[in-house]
Amino acid sequence: MRNQEQSENAYDVVVVGGGAAGLAAALILGRSRRSVLVVDAGEPRNAPAAHMHGYPSRDGMAPAAFLAEVRREVAAYGVELVRDKVTAAEPDGSGAFDVALAGGGRVHARRLVVATGLVDELPDLPGVAERWGNDVIHCPYCHGWEVRDQAIGVLYAKASGIHQALLFGQLSDDVTLFLDGADEDGLPDSDWQLLAAAGVSVVSGKVDGLVVTDDALTGVRLAGGRVFPRSVFVVAPRMVAQDTLLTALGARTKETPAGPFAEVDPTGLTSVPGVWAVGNAAGPAEQVVNAASAGYRAGVTINVDLLHADLDRATERRRSGVFSPEGERAVARARAAGV
Ligand SMILES: Cc1cc2nc3c(=O)[nH]c(=O)nc-3n(C[C@H](O)[C@H](O)[C@H](O)COP(=O)(O)OP(=O)(O)OC[C@H]3O[C@@H](n4cnc5c(N)ncnc54)[C@H](O)[C@@H]3O)c2cc1C
Structure with a gap:
């Protein structure tokens, strides 16, 4: 659901990358009635394989069929999905981000999820x-x-x-x-x-x-x-994080046996406030089920983060308006009574 204050191209969350990680974050954010845009270039890492294994209940499913099913689920909650590539994401000076798409569009995001995966160099x-x-x-x-x-x-x-x-x-x-x-x-x-x-x-x-x-x-x-x-x-491919958006934003990296990957906390939050990295964008070891799990966890955390940002803003407005403790209590009592 789009917040009334938001303009046409502004979203609570822009998810960059529509693999298992990005779509899992979008699913939980969509279900939380957040306005979400998923921008996906459409080249998931396991695309060359005919079957996906090790995902409980989906073992042996074709990777493309799996993602098509998740996209259908995500869209049912009002999440917008576009086939495009994010070329840049820059802070707008207010804690949010301006996001540029290869197709020429520009969107605004309060929070960013970078789920761009990695590239296998053979x-x-x-x-x-x-x-x-x-x-x-x-x-x-x-x-x-x-x-x-x-x-x-x-x-x-x-x-x-x-x-x-x-x-x-x-x-x-x-x-x-x-x-x-x-x-x-x-x-x-x-x-x-x-x-x-x-x-x-x-x-x-x-x-x-x-x-x-x-x-x-x-x-x-x-x-x-x-x-x-x-x-x-x-063979053992060299696994290279698709992290150009993250490094341009100044996100710190950590060394892994496969090379540098984004440094994230257990929820996927990077060192840049407002920017999460999940799935193979944040680690070479993530399989589909772990990538989806990381996206889910980030989605929950972002929803709570936005909730508190919204409540802080509402509190601030009330303070600068007609706020009085008695008035607040009267409004709360009326709400509880269903008035
Ligand atoms: C051949 C092969 C077979 C595999 N088989 C299995 C298996 O059987 N089971 C299993 O669990 N794992 C398997 N894996 C691993 C699996 O592919 C990854 O774990 C999984 O794809 C990670 O999900 P992700 O969402 O992080 O990244 P991805 O699935 O790679 O998705 C990232 C998405 O982001 C998009 N993207 C990248 N940059 C941008 C940008 N700037 N703007 C917009 N979109 C962008 C990409 O095009 C892609 O669609 C396999 C890997 C390979 C190479």
């Missing part, structure tokens, strides 16, 4: 980008069950080390770690012991690319041409 190997989300995967919890017992190749990455090889070793007895030219002697003895215990084979040559036959991964090719038959290839 290893630069022929075939990897083309097969991403299909038979080139990264996450055992998202896709592991579906590739159980298959011939799985894992690309060694310095940042994650042998971790993925061990995790996928729990799902298949046929896992090969491709060191991709990394120095064998660089792996500590403890890593070799774990790999042996997990039954993971190790191949040391430089990986040249993937072999695809009839639209299916069939092998991993090393420099020199030798091909190892594999039907699944696991």
Whole structure:
């Protein structure tokens, strides 16, 4: 419900990004009768995958169908949704924000939710980008069950080390770690012991690319041409926060193993008053269910924040008007009596 004092392009909350995180915040704010605009560029991170797993009651649903369903739920509470991209968000000097859209529009927001997700930067190997989300995967919890017992190749990455090889070793007895030219002697003895215990084979040559036959991964090719038959290839993308709006606003970041992400409190509030960051925009580990949970929590917190801001303003108005304690009590008694 639009506050009477608000103009056509002014909202209680503008949510930037309409993935699970942003839509969950919008859902709870819409249900709280807040005026909300969701601006979404429409490129959720898991779009390349045909199925979404690990979300109770929605396990196996197509990501696009899941988001379409949440958009329908959110719209039913009066939340406005537009397909556009926010290019800038600036403080307006009164604690609120002017928000610019790529399509040329400008809107005003009392509070901002940045739910812009992250970008997976893939290893630069022929075939990897083309097969991403299909038979080139990264996450055992998202896709592991579906590739159980298959011939799985894992690309060694310095940042994650042998971790993925061990995790996928729990799902298949046929896992090969491709060191991709990394120095064998660089792996500590403890890593070799774990790999042996997990039954993971190790191949040391430089990986040249993937072999695809009839639209299916069939092998991993090393420099020199030798091909190892594999039907699944696991990579560790570099996860880069889509945080340009946050950094332009001056939000502090914290270091994570994946690089810098916004520093937020348990409700998602950033170091900039009035700006929340949720989902993968605030952390690389968030899966869909955690992203939705973070959006929900931020939505509740923002509603309470706005409630107190509204009550403070109403109190201030009364003080500067015809306020008297007797008058206030009479108004409250009349309200209670339903007058
Ligand atoms: C291949 C793959 C498969 C996955 N499978 C699973 C799975 O099975 N289960 C699971 O739980 N997780 C899975 N994940 C992780 C999942 O994708 C993320 O956890 C989830 O998408 C995070 O939700 P989010 O709302 O934070 O971000 P996103 O879903 O990425 O949504 C962010 C949205 O913000 C938009 N946006 C960005 N910048 C702007 C801007 N400036 N203005 C307007 N809009 C903007 C984007 O276009 C996008 O629509 C998978 C990830 C990948 C890569």
